[in-house]
Amino acid sequence: APWRATVLTLFPEMFPGPLGVSLAGRALSAGLWSLEARDIRASATDKHRSVDGTPAGGGPGMVLRADVLAASIDAAGIAPERPRLLMSPRGRPLTQAMVRNLADGPGPLIVCGRFEGIDQRVIDARELVEVSIGDYVLSGGEIAALVLIDACVRLLPGVMGKLESGTDESFSDDLLEYPQYTRPQLFEGRTIPDVLTSGDHAKVAAWRRAQAEALTEARRPDLWAERRARQDGEQKGPG
């Protein structure tokens, strides 16, 4: 079965949204992956179809109800091997390694939060894994879910052509990507670095690696330190 994303949201009309066009959209039409957006409100039970309540203990905003969301998760009938994620600013930061892992599996269930957040008891009872797309606060989990799905879909078999293969890009080896150039040779007085037009593949590779390392060290000291620590570990060997 192709990779599948099941999204639980109060705004199913936000899907596939931008994932319906370009690379992901073509792959969706071609059946290389599938997307199901389910309306959490369909699992509301009271006559007002309410999905939220005021926070216990007081405070601003509203909280998504545990009973409604649990019913929505249960109604989705998710196979036990599929990851169950909750988009959340306090979650584990999404990384390319997590994306690769998710892309290699059957595809996740993704719960999109709204309001001030969701009742903790459903996170615990349905063992939702909280995932954040960065240290800022969005108004809802839908855009975060679109980000996560987009990152996974482009790695699925057959989605990217050989030419755009994802092996040589930022994060694939803990380095930011080297600068890219294309024609024209001269742009507003700036030329393409000579080495790239030299035809010497070894020199090109060495130049790109040096650029990637310099960029990573300058822009992402956190990634650079991790990489150095790992390289030190590899040199010392196990034990």
Ligand code: SAM
């Ligand atoms: N009160 C919450 C807090 O401070 O953590 C913020 C809730 S936010 C307004 C509403 C929903 O947007 C969240 O439940 C989550 O699903 C989603 N969201 C917001 N920022 C996010 C982020 N950085 N990563 C993933 N999801 C996010």
